[in-house]
Amino acid sequence: MKMTSLKMKKILQERLSDEAYKTSYNRDKDTFRIEWKDTGQGMTITLPNVVSKYNARGEAAIDDLEEHVSEALRIMHEDHHLSGMEKKIFPVIRATSFTTETNSGQKLIHKDHTAETRIYYALDLGKSYQLIDETMLEEEGWTQERIDEIATFNIRSLDNDYKQDTVADNDFYFVATQDGYDASRILNEAFLEEMLANAKGELAVAVPHQDVLIFADIQNKAGYDILAQMTMKFFAEGRIPITSLSFIYENKTLEPVFIMAKNHPEKK
Structure with missing residues (x-):
């Protein structure tokens, strides 16, 4: 039927x-x-x-x-409080097009990340989480800086297990633990520095959707094209898509790149 x-x-x-x-x-x-x-x-x-x-x-x-x-x-239907829940507060990456207010008009706590991405903060509730808004901060007398410090510390405490694949002599690493914070690991600077230190070529990073973080050790021009196709595929399939662009990581900064027809990266 x-x-x-x-x-x-x-x-x-x-x-x-x-x-x-x-x-x-x-x-x-x-x-x-x-x-x-x-x-x-x-x-x-x-x-x-x-x-x-x-x-x-x-x-x-x-x-x-x-x-x-x-x-x-x-x-x-529940009242959620931050005090005593410090270990359950994590940053989440979203697209810059993502709303900055709740359905009831409360402003969500957020800050800029890149031209393509924005950082929000979540209270982990087990099977789901609640994005933290201004009212929740005011009730606790907390500042956004405190939330950011707590969330950044917690993201560093998560395991950074990844799977590796090599395509056309370029190495790709996939973090996909399905804990809701895979893309958020892009905020773990120590992790990024570790991957950069071990890279043979140029290190690119991508967060196509919430549940994956991709590192690419680009060792030839074909690597950029492979990464672009890979990122677009993940972006299209993701439950919470973030950005189809990838980033070059150098000097502790993330620079969005466009993959040109000749497989040569051009910084935005």
């Missing part, structure tokens, strides 16, 4: 049934919204997207969605 948006809406209503929730359907936008009755906080699901995932993956797609929605609603 062919799945439709209306059938999917009915399935989600049954799966996410709770007396504390209110659900609604927007026929014009073909969306399904579920929210807490007492606060109005909730999330909107685009039904055709879910139908598409269902057609590709079957019931597993609905199982995943149910888990994510339930977790998100639970987090929305």
Whole structure:
């Protein structure tokens, strides 16, 4: 039987049934919204997207969605405090196009990173995390500098295991632990310096999406083209895409590069 948006809406209503929730359907936008009755906080699901995932993956797609929605609603209904949770605060890398405010209008704590990327801060809650906003800082009397120091220290404490691959005499290293902070490891300067010290050629770095960090030891011109194709593929497939550009790491700075037709890097 062919799945439709209306059938999917009915399935989600049954799966996410709770007396504390209110659900609604927007026929014009073909969306399904579920929210807490007492606060109005909730999330909107685009039904055709879910139908598409269902057609590709079957019931597993609905199982995943149910888990994510339930977790998100639970987090929305809890008060989270930073004091005593210092070891659970991490930086997260996002594209510069990423929002700087929560849905309720609170300003998210962030700072510039590169022309393509921005740093936000997350409170790790186990299966998910909450981005830290100004209100959370004000409640604790904390400064953004303190959050940045704590988060930077914590990212250095994570393991930096990677897999290596060699293509056309260029070495590529992939950090993909799936802990939610793979791309964030680009902020571990000691890690970058270690990779640079061991590089035979020029060191390039890429964060195409949240769950991967790529290092490339570029030893010939073909390396740049391979990295560009690799980064674009990861960017297109990522759950939270960041940037399809890669960066040259030198003098403790990251310079975005464009890969030109002749496989020669041109700094932006």
